[in-house]
Amino acid sequence: MSLLSVGGVLLFMLTSLVIGSRIFALWVRTRRLPELLLAIAMLAVGFVAYAVGTAGKILVEGTPEQRAAFTLVGLSIECVGHVALIAFSWRVFHPKNARAGAFAGALVALIAVALVGEIRSGQFLRYSDMQPMEGPWLVLGLAARGAAPGWMAFECFRLHRRLRLRLRIGLADPLVVNRVLLWGLGIGATAAGFATSIVHRLMYGTGLRAHVWALTLVSGLATVAALCLALAFFPPAAYRRWLEARPGPAPRA
């Protein structure tokens, strides 16, 4: 396993830890629900679940029971993070829309059903070993959890499109408009990582570690996610100046 294959994932974990902690600190000041939900999602999915899950895969030279415990705890934490991300998308993008609420509820239910299925069938162990999966539970679980960042990315791109129009009449800050795009790209890259995992499972039955190319691809997506989120949260002064100097869309006659 080359450094290139895992470097992106490590970078993503570090970025999630730093930005998740900063957003949590923001929540301490503002006490607003979206900040709390996003902080939980970033820390749970991007850092803690990866760390615990990775420990289950490679670091623990212990009994199968220990490996199973690490994998189960990591998976559960990941589910909590994705539920927070779904609640964030609903609360931020469609707070008064009952249909969006129903959609969010359906996604949460799907995550719960998939988790129960993965545990009861014992298939969750396939996340930490190299045996091929059996049955639909792993693919269902990956799809359900991957839908959370997928939905948020979709909403970010939609919002970005509207905000670009608002730029025409000075009703949006170019930096904020660009930030929405970067969050869409970053979270979208993590959704693409889930899609890659699903395709790999359907093709080979095993996890990504079975093929360096698959691991490198996901690591590349994780690098894109990390860079986009870091640029969104910590834009360098030169980047800010470039955004502000850039001509926006021309006003319509």
Next chain:
Amino acid sequence: MSASSTFEWLCAELEARTPLSKLEARGTVRLVLKDVGLDPATVSAHQMSVVLQRLLGPALAKRKVERAEELCAALDRELAAQGRQRADEPEDTAYELFERLESESTRRGRK
């Protein structure tokens, strides 16, 4: 006046002060808002003020409304007067949330 009631108020005023029907007035405002990425359900008084100052006049003139610019200026003044009387309660709109999602150094750099 909540955000969506700003839209309702403006449409009612246009219906009362111009030859436009209710449907035409609402449709005209909706189209103008859509053109600049604003949602009638969440448009704020400040956003509507910018629309009145810069966009609605030409849109009304296209629909043969006389003295459209004067009307928009008057409506903008009335909107401002109403806006001063109410306490604005910030909503957790997506834009406001993303505006807050930045580091301290970025925030300081913007001030």
